[in-house]
Amino acid sequence: MSEKLILITNDDSVNAKGIRSLIQTAKQFGRVVVVAPDKAQSGMGHAITINHPLRLHRVDLFDGIESYACSGTPVDCVKLAIYEVLKCKPDLLLSGINHGENTSTNVLYSGTMSAAIEGAMEGIPSIGFSLADYASDADFSHCEFYLKKIIHQTLMSGLSANTCLNVNIPKLSSAKIKGIRVCTQAHAFWADRFDKRLDQFGNPYFWLTGDFAEANPKENTDLEALKNGYVSIVPTHFDLTNYESIKAIEDWKL
Amino acid sequence: MSEKLILITNDDSVNAKGIRSLIQTAKQFGRVVVVAPDKAQSGMGHAITINHPLRLHRVDLFDGIESYACSGTPVDCVKLAIYEVLKCKPDLLLSGINHGENTSTNVLYSGTMSAAIEGAMEGIPSIGFSLADYASDADFSHCEFYLKKIIHQTLMSGLSANTCLNVNIPKLSSAKIKGIRVCTQAHAFWADRFDKRLDQFGNPYFWLTGDFAEANPKENTDLEALKNGYVSIVPTHFDLTNYESIKAIEDWKL
Numbered sequence: 001m002s003e004k005l006i007l008i009t010n011d012d013s014v015n016a017k018g019i020r021s022l023i024q025t026a027k028q029f030g031r032v033v034v035v036a037p038d039k040a041q042s043g044m045g046h047a048i049t050i051n052h053p054l055r056l057h058r059v060d061l062f063d064g065i066e067s068y069a070c071s072g073t074p075v076d077c078v079k080l081a082i083y084e085v086l087k088c089k090p091d092l093l094l095s096g097i098n099h100g101e102n103t104s105t106n107v108l109y110s111g112t113m114s115a116a117i118e119g120a121m122e123g124i125p126s127i128g129f130s131l132a133d134y135a136s137d138a139d140f141s142h143c144e145f146y147l148k149k150i151i152h153q154t155l156m157s158g159l160s161a162n163t164c165l166n167v168n169i170p171k172l173s174s175a176k177i178k179g180i181r182v183c184t185q186a187h188a189f190w191a192d193r194f195d196k197r198l199d200q201f202g203n204p205y206f207w208l209t210g211d212f213a214e215a216n217p218k219e220n221t222d223l224e225a226l227k228n229g230y231v232s233i234v235p236t237h238f239d240l241t242n243y244e245s246i247k248a249i250e251d252w253k254l
Numbered sequence: 255m256s257e258k259l260i261l262i263t264n265d266d267s268v269n270a271k272g273i274r275s276l277i278q279t280a281k282q283f284g285r286v287v288v289v290a291p292d293k294a295q296s297g298m299g300h301a302i303t304i305n306h307p308l309r310l311h312r313v314d315l316f317d318g319i320e321s322y323a324c325s326g327t328p329v330d331c332v333k334l335a336i337y338e339v340l341k342c343k344p345d346l347l348l349s350g351i352n353h354g355e356n357t358s359t360n361v362l363y364s365g366t367m368s369a370a371i372e373g374a375m376e377g378i379p380s381i382g383f384s385l386a387d388y389a390s391d392a393d394f395s396h397c398e399f400y401l402k403k404i405i406h407q408t409l410m411s412g413l414s415a416n417t418c419l420n421v422n423i424p425k426l427s428s429a430k431i432k433g434i435r436v437c438t439q440a441h442a443f444w445a446d447r448f449d450k451r452l453d454q455f456g457n458p459y460f461w462l463t464g465d466f467a468e469a470n471p472k473e474n475t476d477l478e479a480l481k482n483g484y485v486s487i488v489p490t491h492f493d494l495t496n497y498e499s500i501k502a503i504e505d506w507k508l
Binding site: 045050073079080084107114160162165179182184192193194196197206233234240241242245246248250 | 294296297298299300301302303304305307308309310327329330333334336337338359361362363368371375376403404407411413414416417419433434436438439441443446447448450451457458459460461462487488489490491492493494495496497498499500502503504506507508
């Protein structure tokens with residue numbers, strides 16, 4: 001079997017602790033190339049940069065691993081990696097390990113998961129990994145065991161067409177993690193609010209904040225798995241059609 | 255029936271021609287409030303602003319319609335509108351009319367559609383409208399007929415839970431448009447490439463460009479409908495779970 005080519009990106013930037021953990025594990029499976037944002041890009045979702053040009057700088061951060069810092073979003077990183085750096089599609093795309101969970105509807109806001117979804121759009125087996133710990137110095141040491149299992153199996157079995165994996169790992173010691181569950185995306189939402197402040201001229205500005213709450217708790221969701229001490233895997237695709245609604249709208253008098 | 259409260263946003267900015275067309279039509283259905291980006295936010299997808307504060311400025315652009323320009327993304331506009339401007343959920347959220355089509359996987363990159371999806375996440379009947387014409391001076395005059403039909407029917411019938419509408423209108427005169435079709439999201443992709451240039455110091459920078467091509471043409475997609483002269487409606491939700499893949503992954507040895 002020829003050596004696998006593995007593209008790594010994230011949304012917390014090339015300087016985050018989480019990407020370093022992911023590289024350490026991934027390099028056991030093949031040749032790793034890193035193209036990741038040069039600054040934090042959390043919450044950038046599937047944004048692409050079309051009104052500004054992009055920059056790409058070679059960096060030497062990971063013991064000789066070919067690595068680039070990109071001025072754009074996580075999705076920009078994937079596109080630049082495929083079309084300008086690798087000039088081919090890698091065998092595997094890994095994104096993360098994100099500092100903070102990406103369960104439920106967070107998959108839409110998450111740059112980490114959008115990079116994995118972009119990989120799926122390119123036909124590349126892709127996985128987004130997140131740890132349920134937002135701290136910049138989060139402890140990722142227990143993640144390797146699960147990453148290895150999931151990466152190995154993905155390389156062996158492949159993934160369904162147009163589908164990537166959204167993997168969330170609890171903030172628990174290895175001994176306390178109960179196992180891995182294949183789940184559905186929970187329907188939880190941010191109950192948003194804004195912290196309104198006044199600047200030095202008395203003009204208002206707003207910080208987005210809020211709490212995350214499950215609207216209609218269902219069985220076997222990623223949120224429930226994580227709460228109960230399991231690693232969650234959600235097979236994630238990019239067809240947003242609600243097929244069940246088509247008939248009702250066809251019955252409209254249009 | 256009490257007067258409907260209608261929130262309008264877009265991604266082309268409060269100064270775009272398309273939002274003006276949408277306001278003209280929407281105000282026939284109730285009280286309109288506009289919260290839209292203060293600059294072009296195309297391609298911003300579901301991005302939210304978490305590392306910078308947001309600004310919101312009252313503007314007087316639309317003949318007495320209460321309107322605000324927001325420094326953030328389309329999704330930020332929706333959140334700020336609900337939680338700081340209206341302080342309640344509107345009866346209807348309309349996004350657009352976008353300058354350029356948002357068929358197929360463009361729904362993921364589109365700020366216009368992400369605003370509508372955010373509305374669906376908030377439980378608000380939401381519709382994103384796009385015209386297949388990128389020109390800043392595009393002719394939107396033929397859109398009103400279709401907007402009125404679709405807005406009227408949405409207010410009458412409501413939408414399925416967690417679902418918004420993605421409406422695309424061809425760049426054709428009214429006489430040439432054949433009707434309205436309820437469709438699925440096409441699986442078309444950007445065959446990306448980058449235009450690599452050198453700056454004044456000889457350092458490279460990259461502009462994202464590329465062509466849009468359908469991977470596996472299917473029947474009854476939005477892309478096909480638009481090509482054939484129909485207005486397309488895709489019921490769009492935010493559950494990205496690929497339910498059909500769950501069993502295969504459960505069979506993995508994890």
